[in-house]
Amino acid sequence: MKAYVFPGQGAQFTGMGKDLYESNATAKEMFERANEILGFRITDIMFEGTAEELKETKVTQPAIFLHSVILAATSGDFRPDMVAGHSLGEFSALVANKTLNFEDALKLVSQRALAMQKACEVNPSTMAAILGLEDAKVEEICDSIDEIVVAANYNCPGQLVVSGSNKGIEIACEKMKEAGAKRALPLPVGGAFHSPLMEPARAELAEAIKNTSFNTPICPVYQNVNAKPATDVETIKKNLIDQLTAPVRWTQSVQNMVADGATQFVECGPGKVLQGLVRKIAPEAEAMSI
Structure with missing residues (x-):
């Protein structure tokens, strides 16, 4: 098919x-x-x-x-x-x-x-690509942050995009790297799509x-x-x-x-x-x- x-x-x-x-x-x-x-x-x-x-x-x-x-x-x-x-x-x-x-x-x-x-x-915000972490770990880290940060794109195993407030994404990138992500890279986008x-x-x-x-x-x-x-x-x-x-x-x-x-x-x-x-x-x- x-x-x-x-x-x-x-x-x-x-x-x-x-x-x-x-x-x-x-x-x-x-x-x-x-x-x-x-x-x-x-x-x-x-x-x-x-x-x-x-x-x-x-x-x-x-x-x-x-x-x-x-x-x-x-x-x-x-x-x-x-x-x-x-x-x-x-x-x-x-x-x-x-x-x-x-x-x-x-x-x-x-x-x-x-x-x-x-x-x-209205809401200045952004997204970041997270490489090399399990989906569940990314979700757990997002949930632990007080700012708005959510899993936005489940692109393929080991590649997930997160979306949220500028401050939330900044904190998320730090925490993802600490948890062992290969990369936690802010994306050049205009806002927090799919959030x-x-x-x-x-x-x-x-x-x-x-x-x-x-x-x-x-x-x-x-x-x-x-x-x-x-x-x-x-x-x-x-x-x-x-x-x-x-x-x-x-x-x-x-x-x-x-x-x-x-x-x-x-x-x-x-x-x-x-x-x-x-x-x-x-x-x-x-x-x-x-």
Whole structure:
């Protein structure tokens, strides 16, 4: 069985999608439609912008979404048995399995990006990558800190990202190193994604999701919040809303997809981060990209 997986924030690079735009009429049409919907020429930034311009949340999230979804839409042999996306990538996955249409999903992604940016400005906060510690030990250390610090991304065994207040992350990094972490590295991000500090964004996104039309998917989506397959529209909506303040359970999602029969994982979007994670989580499965 074939699982298609879609990357999240951090996979962007200058020039992303340019070859698609120039070589495929459908892709060009979708990119131009996106420029109209967003109200600015995101293609100019994707194709020619600086790394700094691409890093702006209002640009990054729609850019990665567009590259992923248009790549899938113009791939000749796109037949997923199951899909999953890492954080933002879950929206790309929901277009791939026909739960959301392209235009509605792009609007949601744009609203999500702006809501997250606002939440970051209200609560200055950050994230850090912890390498070489057991998940349970990372969770135990987070729980011992008085500041807000939580496990945010379960990326693969021995690689977990924590999220929280600036002071909380500083304390966490010290404690993780003392506990034997190989690395405890603050990340260059604008805020504490997938933590309680994203609550204002979650509330804003919830309203937008409730007002968007969702369809019955053609195959299950393994959602970040609980790593379980979902085909029920109301369940998918709830999990998508909860995702902003809950951890991304990527390790568990891949493990569950393998348990349910996935033998091949195809990464669809910029970069090759997810392929690397899949190989560490499930070395018995084949991992590739479109």
